[in-house]
Amino acid sequence: MERDMTDATPTFAIVGAVNHGKSSVVSTLAENDQVRISSQPGETVECQRFALHDLFVFYDTPGFQNAIEALAELAPAAQAAQAADPLALFREFIARHRGDDAFEAERLLFQPVVGGAGIIYVVDGSEPLLEIHAAEMEILRLTGQPRLAIINRTSADDHVQDWKRRLGLHFNAVREFNAHHATFADRLELLETLAGIEQSWKPKLTRAVAVFRDEWDRRLGECAEIIVELLADALTHREVADVDSRLAGEKLKERFVAALTDRETRSHRAIIKLFGHSRVQAEAGGQQLFDSELFSADTWRAFGLDERQLVAAGAISGAAAGVLFDLATIGHSIGIPTAVGAGAGAITAFVVGKRRPELKLNARWLPGGLRLGGRALSVGPYPALNFPWILLDRALGTFAYVINRAHARRDEATIQGARMQATMEAAGLSSTRWGDTPRRHCERIFALIRRGKMRGEERRDLRELIRARLAEVSAAKLAAALD
Ligand SMILES: Nc1nc2c(ncn2[C@@H]2O[C@H](COP(=O)(O)OP(=O)(O)O)[C@@H](O)[C@H]2O)c(=O)[nH]1
Ligand SMILES: [Mg+2]
Structure with a gap:
């Protein structure tokens, strides 16, 4: 020294x-x-x-x-x-x-x-x-x-x-x-105080504080990237089985749910690790990260957009994504007036509301097939409008949890998704509170992802939109609410 x-x-x-x-x-x-x-x-x-x-x-x-x-x-x-x-x-x-x-x-x-x-x-x-x-x-x-x-x-x-x-x-x-309750802002403030205690140390310490701040921004960017990758994978995921195989439709749906659940857990683990926590669990005893799983009814009620926003999202992505909905069936079963006419997506959102749409099993010719030119059973990609928003809310919840957990804590913890969502909602940080402009922007990018047409430019936009949300969450003091 x-x-x-x-x-x-x-x-x-x-x-x-x-x-x-x-x-x-x-x-x-x-x-x-x-x-x-x-x-x-x-x-x-x-x-x-x-x-x-x-x-x-x-x-x-x-x-x-x-x-x-x-x-x-x-x-x-x-x-x-x-x-x-x-x-x-x-x-x-x-x-x-x-x-x-x-x-x-x-x-x-x-x-x-x-x-x-x-x-x-x-x-x-x-x-x-x-x-x-x-x-x-x-x-x-x-x-x-x-x-x-x-x-x-x-x-x-x-x-x-x-x-x-x-x-x-x-x-x-x-x-x-x-x-036990220091946030990033509290730590930064303390380091800044250190910079002020001795004049001759000040330049060096002030630089170190600035680099630390940049380092934090870098991690927010990395976290945004983890979430973009999750969305890109989850919105395009498909499970395929040979029609002749013994894999029944229900089994294939289970495999789809398991794959996406696993994909989400991997992202959440990466976020936990990015912020240096080893005592926070992404899952406990074989159960999911959240007490209610990604596909549970409770999750679909609590997370993501509200009904009005879903209708708007449907108008954007229904038209843009070319997602085909079984309009005839839906129309018959509840008698939608033709005047709704805001596009297939809007009607689906209107009908389904915040319930989780069923997974559909497709039997079709896949280009190339499972065997060359063969007929195959498939599940996914999952067109539910709320799906990306639920994934986003849950990822933001995990981020909020780890950045508000002090590293001095020695208890083991499993993140409680529903509680995180309630905390985020109360703090105005859940996705229902996004402004209309960034939400529409995101919705358009989600539609492009679903069509396999997201380019580097849109990917960067999505990353920046998410990074802005992360910055907002990181400025909020939620630590005490998480105990
Ligand atoms: N509730 C609470 N307990 C704390 C806090 N800081 C330290 N402790 C506890 O006080 C005890 C002594 O802490 P430790 O950091 O080992 O003290 P040291 O001997 O000065 O290094 C441990 O059981 C800590 O968990 C705090 O901010 N809140
Ligand atoms: Mg000690």
């Missing part, structure tokens, strides 16, 4: 009392859900290094062990030295106590600091401020290194005001930060 921060990656030692949430803060800031967190005090026994995209380095430390005695030794030395090189005192302290069990934690904690690291002091605002904490703060002040204090809370008890008063005397900045 360099003393001079102008070239080195901005580095911070996370220090504080044992069990005040140091490792949790590191985990959330570094987007790393593998940081060791324990309810057993004193579990962190060495400094561990974690990097955030090679832009910031954080050292998780064991915390203080013997702050009062360490201060008794350091304070008179500091006074004698008149702060010529404050870190020299700490280097001497480390050398003097080599092999000394009484100051093992302090030795480890001072190590990155004497190497030039800035200090992030984590305190638990639900614990009372004690004399020992005052000693810790004083030691940190003696280092002369830039210092940020973070007030985290591990329970509802509230001593935050006491902490704030005291921390304000010893630190360049004091911020509240909830290690």
Whole structure:
């Protein structure tokens, strides 16, 4: 590590009392859900290094062990030295106590600091401020290194005001930060605060913050790409079987549903991974990612467009996609007045509403066939108007879940689709809330996908439309609603 921060990656030692949430803060800031967190005090026994995209380095430390005695030794030395090189005192302290069990934690904690690291002091605002904490703060002040204090809370008890008063005397900045509920915006804000605590570090840190922001945009773009690929595959998927094979129609439909379900799960897993989560499940115990599956009646009621929007979507894609609907049958069964006349798609949407249309089994000659020129049974592509919107809503729900889950969480989770949808709906983020213009634009692209005619240009448009939605979701604070 360099003393001079102008070239080195901005580095911070996370220090504080044992069990005040140091490792949790590191985990959330570094987007790393593998940081060791324990309810057993004193579990962190060495400094561990974690990097955030090679832009910031954080050292998780064991915390203080013997702050009062360490201060008794350091304070008179500091006074004698008149702060010529404050870190020299700490280097001497480390050398003097080599092999000394009484100051093992302090030795480890001072190590990155004497190497030039800035200090992030984590305190638990639900614990009372004690004399020992005052000693810790004083030691940190003696280092002369830039210092940020973070007030985290591990329970509802509230001593935050006491902490704030005291921390304000010893630190360049004091911020509240909830290690379990921090969003991207919260993390960004904290990194920006770090950039402001020391003038000479500012250019480097400001650059790192800007690159981190770009990195986030890049991931939103990648996530949008995952969703575009899902839509392109799902809207064109077809299961085919030889008519002579024993694969009955129902079996073929099952195979179709299973293939699309599996395709969706793969995308959701990719999204979960993109945001660095390994404790969030795309499926649990063989069940689907969502408690109600992609093709369940509940899903079709809750997700996607509303009736009015479906009629509009039908007018766009019915005409454009050339999807053939069994108009005669539908017309007869409910007696649609001919005056509806908004195109086949609109009528289908009108009739079907938000119910899931049945999968149709086709027996036909396929060009080339399964065997050359053979007759084949097929299921799909699935023309239901709401299908892409349901896929979109569910993917956005998964995205919203993972970006609002702090990496400090150590519980295993399975995403609850219906709950995500309710949260998104309440926050105005579900697809029913899209403006008419982007929705129509999407609808036209969906129609092109279904006809196998999406070109690079439209693909890019779709990606940008989805990316804009992701940006909107990422700006919303949903973390507390997801617990
Ligand atoms: N509810 C809640 N618990 C937290 C939070 N931060 C830490 N904890 C818990 O407090 C305990 C100690 O956290 P840890 O990060 O290991 O503290 P350290 O010893 O300072 O590294 C663990 O059981 C954490 O799960 C928080 O923001 N909310
Ligand atoms: Mg720890």
